[in-house]
Amino acid sequence: MERSQEPHAAAARGAVEVSLRRFDLADVDAMMVWASDPQVAAVCRWEPYESTEPLLAYLRDTVLPHPWFRAICVAGGDDRPVGAVSVSPTADPCRAELGYVVARAHWGKGVATAAVKRVVATVFGEVEGLERVEALVDVRNAASQRVLEKAGFRREAVLRKYRVLKGDVRDMVIYSFISTDPLETQPITPSPAAVRQRAPMEVTLRRFELSDVDAMMAWASDPAVAAFCRWEPYESTEPLLAYLRDTVLPHPWFRAICVAGGDDRPVGAVSVSPTADPCRAELGYVVARAHWGKGVATAAVKRVVATVFGEVEGLERVEALVDVDNAASRRVVEKAGFRREGVLRRHYWHKGRVRDLVMYSFISSDR
Structure with missing residues (x-):
């Protein structure tokens, strides 16, 4: 990743110009210059390459088939790559993740910044449906943070204990550039009187069973819920039963929410789903409309964070992504002790619209 230089040196030199092109197999020797460098690899997921054979395999099997992976070349040079930049698809077609690397000989010369600027100037026109490019940078990697800021990315949040990097659980800074960016409300809380008048809700969490399908239908068929x-209201129990059988029951952490002292029928569901990083998981929950505003969701989420870190090996962070317009759900996670980290712009494609999401987290040391 690019490092900084003294301000007077930058001012004395004109802006560097780069070109981006597709890789070919003949680039393997030029790639080896940075791919074998331990200092370059220090903040990357991969370890330094010791020979060209595995690098050639990576170039052939991963780089060449990738939908948007480009060689960075210095304009006026010999067209040999001095780095690489990629824009990788995510689970949501409206957003993709930026990655880049530059050979150490070109650190501090503006190469990475120039390359990232070229990316955002072209990629939205080349990738159909793309609305957001995001970058996740180790909180200690100040040089890479400067690259993004100089390229016009907006810093959105620090995501605590978000990624495992070479055996360490790391905090990451998330940046974004959305398609409308130029190229260069307080949460509502209940009144004190209402808080005093209502006793805390008590709930229990248990595993689902196939016999819960009729109870689930009460909320799964409700358009307001x-x-x-992400799902549309169910119109019959048959597809819901299939979802219960094929998705809910095999899920590693998917629980029915039951009101304590009731009949053990589920009034909602809560899940903690694995992500690509084993240190973090994503929270999801839903509650039947008859139980909205009664503290059921908050009580369930509190139970989750009280137990899940002891049940899921290696888990350090539970995160919740909440639609910016869903004030009720934001209140749930805030009352359950989650920390608001930032707003992720155009992060999520939801029922035909690109949505901003609020990122919340609860980490293992928050208990």
């Missing part, structure tokens, strides 16, 4: 969920 489904409004902020």
